[in-house]
Each structure stands twice: as structure tokens, then as C-alpha cells.
Amino acid sequence: MRLFIAMNFPAPLRRSIAAIGTDLERSGVPARWVDSSAVHLTLKFLGEIPSARVGGVSSALDEIAIGAEPLTLRFEGVGAFPSPRRPGVIWLGIESGPRLRLLHDALDRRMAEFGVARETRPFRPHVTLGRVDRDSGPGEFREFEKQARSLRLDTEIEINQIDLMESRLRADGPEYRRVHAARLGTLGVVSGGR
Secondary structure (H helix, E strand, C coil): CEEEEEEECCHHHHHHHHHHHHHHHHCCCCCEECCHHHCEEEEEEEEECCHHHHHHHHHHHHHHHHCCCCEEEEEEEEEEEECCCCEEEEEEEECCCHHHHHHHHHHHHHHHHHCCCCCCCCCCCEEEEEECCCCCCHHHHHHHHHHHHHCECCCEEEECEEEEEEEECCCCCCEEEEEEEEECCCCCEEECCC
């Protein structure tokens, strides 16, 4: 199974986040924009995990969640990797507070037990808004650079759960399904579909 660990958001917030991509699309920024149903914060991409090991990953997720406190996410401005002049991924930034960094580090360390490589790049929490086609030219992003400076989502959300998600790749884009969920700071665990 192709898995990742994420924080999911309520539908109204997902729509508000996706609307930023819609605004950029209307201004002519060439990208494949993420549908609101797929908006989330990836904490750790695991890749292919054999079905027989999913139970162990879920248990490890529960153990990490019990020791973590609920946290507040604050959204920041719009940016791009590797740069706004030559974007590959367009994103909405999230403030990287101490609780979020500690949770990410704990996940990174613990998932290494399941053969998942430790992250070598610094943790830059973000929500992907869109992915740029490789054949796009640099001049096509002048408008994006201007707009990115003015676009923000001035809101915050309390997060009390982390989810183990399955990603199924389809011709029309990935489909996500929650496999397991663990409540932060509690023994309460929820499993099943999204």
C-alpha cells in the first residue's frame, strides 16, 4: 500500500485553501490544481508498505500520538518549490511551531523502523495547492510572483488527530483514503474510511 501520514482539515477549510488555487488559475498560472477533497498537510510520506506491516505502522502512530499534545496550525503565505520564478509545486505555508516540529521528528525517527528513509531536507510544513507542468516556461509565472506576495489565509485550526492515509494513483489524480487515525494526547483511536 502507498501510504503517508497527514493532518486532514474540515471541508470548509479545505474549500478555502483550494480557493487560493482557483484564484491563481483564473489569473493564468499554469498548473494542475488540487481539488478541495485532497487538501491536507503531509507529515511523512512512507511510500510502499506491505499490507502485513500496516498494523505495526498504525500501532507506532498511536504510540507517537499518545505522547503528543493537540496543536494549533497557523497558515502563512503562498510560495513555491524550488522557487517562485521556476515553480514545480505551489503551496500554502504553515507556521512551523515547536509542537509540530517535535511531532514531525518523532514520526521521522519511528518510521525508520519500517524501512522508511529519514528526511534529509528541513521540514517545511505546507499544503500543496498545485503542481506545475514540466514544459512550462519561466515567463509564464510573472503573474504568480506578483499574486503570491498578496495571497494569505489568515486563519488557524486546532488539530487533535493524525491520520495514516493510503494514496491510490489514478489517471485523473490521486485518491486518498484514511486507513487509521490516532488522537493526539489520548488513547482514543478511530479507524476506517474518510
